[in-house]
Amino acid sequence: MSIQIKNLNKHFGKFHALKDINLTADSGSLTALLGPSGCGKTTLLRIIAGLETATNGQILFDNQDVSHTPVRERQVGFMFQHYALFRHMNVADNIAFGLEVKPRATRPNKIQIKQTVDELLKLVQLEHLAKAYPAQLSGGQRQRIALARALATQPKLLLLDEPFGALDTKVRKELRAWLRQIQQKLGITTILVTHDQEEALEMADQIVIMNHGVVAKVGTGQDLYHAPNHVFVHEFLGETNAFEFAKIEQGKLHIGAYRETLNPPIHERQNVVAYVRPHALYLYTTQPENAIGLAKVVQIHHLGAMVRVATQLPESPKWFWSALSPAQWDDVNVQVGDAVWLLPQQTSVFRLPEMVEYVI
Ligand SMILES: Nc1ncnc2c1ncn2[C@@H]1O[C@H](COP(=O)(O)OP(=O)(O)OP(=O)(O)O)[C@@H](O)[C@H]1O
Numbered sequence: 001m002s003i004q005i006k007n008l009n010k011h012f013g014k015f016h017a018l019k020d021i022n023l024t025a026d027s028g029s030l031t032a033l034l035g036p037s038g039c040g041k042t043t044l045l046r047i048i049a050g051l052e053t054a055t056n057g058q059i060l061f062d063n064q065d066v067s068h069t070p071v072r073e074r075q076v077g078f079m080f081q082h083y084a085l086f087r088h089m090n091v092a093d094n095i096a097f098g099l100e101v102k103p104r105a106t107r108p109n110k111i112q113i114k115q116t117v118d119e120l121l122k123l124v125q126l127e128h129l130a131k132a133y134p135a136q137l138s139g140g141q142r143q144r145i146a147l148a149r150a151l152a153t154q155p156k157l158l159l160l161d162e163p164f165g166a167l168d169t170k171v172r173k174e175l176r177a178w179l180r181q182i183q184q185k186l187g188i189t190t191i192l193v194t195h196d197q198e199e200a201l202e203m204a205d206q207i208v209i210m211n212h213g214v215v216a217k218v219g220t221g222q223d224l225y226h227a228p229n230h231v232f233v234h235e236f237l238g239e240t241n242a243f244e245f246a247k248i249e250q251g252k253l254h255i256g257a258y259r260e261t262l263n264p265p266i267h268e269r270q271n272v273v274a275y276v277r278p279h280a281l282y283l284y285t286t287q288p289e290n291a292i293g294l295a296k297v298v299q300i301h302h303l304g305a306m307v308r309v310a311t312q313l314p315e316s317p318k319w320f321w322s323a324l325s326p327a328q329w330d331d332v333n334v335q336v337g338d339a340v341w342l343l344p345q346q347t348s349v350f351r352l353p354e355m356v357e358y359v360i
Contacts, residue, residue: 018047028189053068074157077158147163201237
């Protein structure tokens, strides 16, 4: 099922929470709504679900206007971080719940319900836990059951709000890959709310970056990461180093004076800012052509697949981070206190407030 959102606004009293949202999600795709806390992700998801009404605008499912269709008729499945399983019901009964409460006319019979539950338990690979109670499950298992429960009514749309928010990093990572696999296998259109950029980059076909109730940018993870044309998007999606008061002359980046504050809000910054991702900020022990300065190494973190090095230019309060592969590290092999030359390999230059000027 495809989704289209047209000119949608939401006001809470005087507060304009969603501003002229326009979005399309293709049938079978996974869209991530990504943005900082309070940007309106959950509100948008709730409006798509029918749990909240928009002040104006339209929502279309497969080109049908569902803006005023009640939630139970929208055929959506939910999985929320805090949408807990029923404690007093075992796993099988939790999964069956959505079917058991259907009106008699559309409710499957006992045998069909059992069949569906068995299939879903198999899908989420927890057949052996059918008789267990939620308190006996790990956090990851609970969320897998929550997904099975969300899928029981065969929804045409799956809505996930920070589904793995409460889990530890390792389990989160495993479940992300697992959920994406199931979503693709079922071909179910899915919208995922997250504030975790890695989660969005790993799972989504398209990422919608939201900020202060507006859609700042829509694209695939690759599009957004490599060629964001908006300062907010560049800063939000992936780690970056900001060189302020930069100047580009004949294709070369010059660093000007430094501000005293470390990360002033975007609207307080002036002129030109040059952004360099850590993997593109190369370090050299002998001066290369076009180096932007000689910096001091202040920290080195060995992270296995990567070595992260923090450096500081003279008179700058800021640290800049480089991410080196083990092979790159072997060539540099510096120690804290050593001097290194900084050379950006790719730089996105913005003339504020939001225009990208060039990538060099
Ligand atoms: N029922 C409500 N009444 C008044 N204001 C609300 C209501 N629901 C949400 N808001 C406000 O709308 C804004 C967007 O909230 P929303 O929960 O959609 O943000 P979010 O991006 O999902 O944030 P988070 O990641 O923290 O959940 C916030 O400023 C919030 O305080």
